[in-house]
Amino acid sequence: MTNEATKSARKSAPKPADRRAGARAPASSKPKPASNRAERAAERRGAIIAAAMDEFIARGFAATRLDDIAKRAGVAKGTIYLHFKDKESMFEELIRTAIVPLVTRLWATPPQPGASVRDMVEGFAKTFIEEVATTRRGDLVRLIVAEGPRFPEVADFYYREVVSRGLAGMRALIELGIARGEIQHKNLAQFPQIMVAPALIAVIWQSLFSRHAPLDALEMFRVHLDLIFGERRTA
Secondary structure (H helix, E strand, O other): OHHHHHHHHHHHOOOOOOOOHHHHOOOOOOOOOHHHHHHHHHHHHHHHHHHHHHHHHHHOOOOOOHHHHHHHHOOOHHHHOOOOOOHHHHHHHHHHHHOHHHHHHHHHOOOOOOOOHHHHHHHHHHHHHHHHHOOHHHHHHHHHHHHHHHOHHHHHHHHHHHHHHHHHHHHHHHHHHHHHOOOOOHHHHHOHHHHHHHHHHHHHHHHHOOOOOOOOHHHHHHHHHHHHHOOOOOO
């Protein structure tokens, strides 16, 4: 009886846990959700773009190296290639995020009721001077003017995304001004570049000559509009 009881106890006793089972047990920490990974990736991309702007403005497009951008952004050089295929695509993204939204906003904003075409153009000029000519966006425009001839792909991209939209919007305003009788020179619609010329002068002057002769860009633009629309009548 004793032997039988012993055998029965051995059969009924629980087996020790397999030590290897612990290796298959789920980790205590849960995997981080995809949304967190996407947020971190977006943060890294933003840091790379910000670093690229600093480097491009400081060194110019040709002299900027991806190694310098990676160092400034605090990422490995290989991380840049997860987001951009080369320096040109990175610069294009910089234009797409820093300047294109402003151009879109400028021409998407409906005019104030009763506003004249001159008022609309002057509003455009004020926004451009405040948000481009006197900011780091202006540095990007100057960089394109200086190095665009050496990098036609960059200049072509800027023309498609920024210049062509700006000219189309300005041409539409000129045509409206002609239809209303506010603009007498009908051929001006063929050359909207004339209307926006002071904006480009302001961008270039700001970096090259403002320390010698500060320029009141908005007042210059108003005088330019007097030549096109005629001087404003004062009460």
